[in-house]
Amino acid sequence: MHISTYIILMCFGSVQLDQLKEILEKAELEIYIEETIPTVNPRYKLHYHITPPVGWMNGPNGFVFYKGEYHLFYQFYPYDTQWGPMHWGHVSSPNLVDWHTLPTALRPGNEQCFSGSAIDNDGIMVLLYTAHQATDDAPFYNESQYMAFSIDGIDFHKYKGNPVVILPPTGTQDFRDPKIWKNGNFWYVVLGSKTADHRGSVLLYRSKNLLSWEFKSILAESSGALGYMWECPDFFELNGKYVLLISPQGMVGRGDRFKNTYQTGYLIGSFSYDTCQFKPEINFQELDYGHDFYTTQTTENNGRRYLVAWFGMWESLHPEDVDGWVGAMTLIRELDLVGSRILMKPVEAITKLRLETIIEGEFHHNATIEFEKAGEIIVNIDLSENIELEFVGNNGGDKTSLRWSVEDGKVIVDRAGDVRQGTWEPLDTVTWRIFLDASSFEVFCGEGELVFSSRMYPNGDWRVINRGPQSLHVVAYTLKRFQPE
Known part of the structure; x- marks a missing residue:
């Protein structure tokens, strides 16, 4: 037994066994990370971008302003430089530039902790995420939505009544990446999904209490040209219009466009909270034209909308995988909408790095x-x-x-x-x-x-x-x- 584990056992002798097991597993993970960091080869390690301390990183998860700091979570597998059972890594920043690594927020149990989002609910940070579980029957997995919470934004506990959203109305097993926000007295969440005939879609749900969710509408869906699955949706108002961010899988390249394995882009239109109907007014536009940009998270603070993306792409080579780490996040960008175009600029605080x-x-x-x-x-x-x-x-x-x-x-x-x-x-x-x-x-x-x-x-x-x-x-x-x- 590791000496630190022994000390924890002595300090928490009165804690119930299931709680003690959780405390021990959390501590052992953080000890493993700290002991592994010195083995990482820093030759390609980014210096002012968010990277994992060790292991694998892919898409960003909850992005939220909470108690005076920005918090960002990400898909994380600490034990290898290849994708594995998903955890949630965690960093925070006072200014979107200076980031500090925090303890791992979520660890897999019977479920893998796929992507989701975070909100501040009257001082309690709530995470809503996709629980991906293996099954014996085709397609050999099931996806539902779990909740976790924290009173300090660091130590998280999974809700014992999980799942809070079980199945989509379409019956598909692909039902993931919840993005949550509040409007008036209701909470809303969009989820990435696909139709029975394999067309990407986004589903909209509503709740009064975060625990019981009502399906409201298919917010948008592909006619066929926009792929078979839409991942990591986000939905927000920007300069009087509503923006739906999506990451389609299965799009066919067309000329200079859609050349990456998967895409990330947006639709712009109008939306009514009374009818829960979104009416797109433009065709799908890519957000970023580079080689490595997939799945996004946004947050709003002081009237500004900020975005971050995974600085990577599926099926791409990652030469740093032999160095003990893989993956990064893009610079945080501030969004603006001019006409039918979203503009992205680095946050102003980036100049502090000069x-x-x-x-x-x-x-x-x-x-x-x-x-x-x-x-x-x-x-x-x-x-x-x-x-x-x-x-x-x-x-x-x-x-x-x-x-x-x-x-x-x-x-x-x-x-x-x-x-x-x-x-x-x-x-x-x-x-x-x-x-x-x-x-x-x-x-x-x-x-x-x-x-x-x-x-x-x-x-x-x-x-x-x-x-x-x-x-x-x-x-x-x-x-x-x-x-x-």
């Missing part, structure tokens, strides 16, 4: 900028000429180019021949704002009209080369190097 100014001035043809693993570059550009910037490690490794094509009117990210591109029509500022971390690349065009998020793996520090014909005015900063503590 340290040294590396260059402020002209960046000439074939000139080079070199800096350490964490950096930001702001590029003022002239769209009348082609542009090409090359990003590579000073000791080699992955090479990526960022280009502007005058002929096509497109921004192009070329990661070793794997191209993502999108049409860019600037609303105001004609700039690129580029964030580089130890194994990541994010570029925000203009006011956030077009965004690319891609993982890349340079060897050594960053080297940026101006391969294009025009001289560019740039400001480049090194950024504070820290990992979530």
Whole structure:
């Protein structure tokens, strides 16, 4: 028996056996994480993005402002660098930039703890998540919705009356990723699902007490072109319109669009709480055009809507898997809606990470900028000429180019021949704002009209080369190097 386990046993001698077992398992997990952290190879570990302390990370879960801090949870498997029985990892931040690792919030029991969301219910943090359980009959799993709660936002207890939402009206076994919010006297939740004939859909439920839920409507569903399953829905009002975020599986690529394994994007329209009907007014639009962006969580505070996504993609390679960890979150973005377009920009607090100014001035043809693993570059550009910037490690490794094509009117990210591109029509500022971390690349065009998020793996520090014909005015900063503590 580990000495720390023995101490806990001595301290909690009067606690009931089931509670004691839970305390011991929580403690043993945190001891394992602490003892494993020193074995992690930091060569690709991101410095100002959220990453797991050890093991596997995928989609973000509850994102909530609670008792003066932002809390973010994520899908987590601490014991391997491959997907496994899902836990909920947990970080918090006072400003959406400086993140601190907290104890693991949820551990699997008879169920895996799939994705969900978090809310502040009069000082009690409530988690609503999908319980994924194996069954003996096809399709050999069942999904229902469980609840957990905490009075301090750190130590969580599963509701003994789980599940609180058992089956969808369609009868499908795919029924997951609840996103919860309150309007008036009612709680609402949207869930990702699919129809009996394999078309993605989002289901809407309502409750007065968080425990008894009433099905209200199929909020939206695919006609067939938008895939066979919709994951991780989110639904909120933004600038007078209602936004439905979804992550469809099974979409077919079309030209430059939908080139990743799965997509994440949005529908915009009108909604009535009286009828619980959503009427989309635009076709599905992708949120991010990069290689590695899937499933999102949003939260609102002080009238601002913030978004984060898994900085990854299913069926993609993860070179850090031999280093003891896998996965990251994107920078937190603030959302805005202009017309029928969602704009995404980094939160204002990101500027607090700036340290040294590396260059402020002209960046000439074939000139080079070199800096350490964490950096930001702001590029003022002239769209009348082609542009090409090359990003590579000073000791080699992955090479990526960022280009502007005058002929096509497109921004192009070329990661070793794997191209993502999108049409860019600037609303105001004609700039690129580029964030580089130890194994990541994010570029925000203009006011956030077009965004690319891609993982890349340079060897050594960053080297940026101006391969294009025009001289560019740039400001480049090194950024504070820290990992979530």
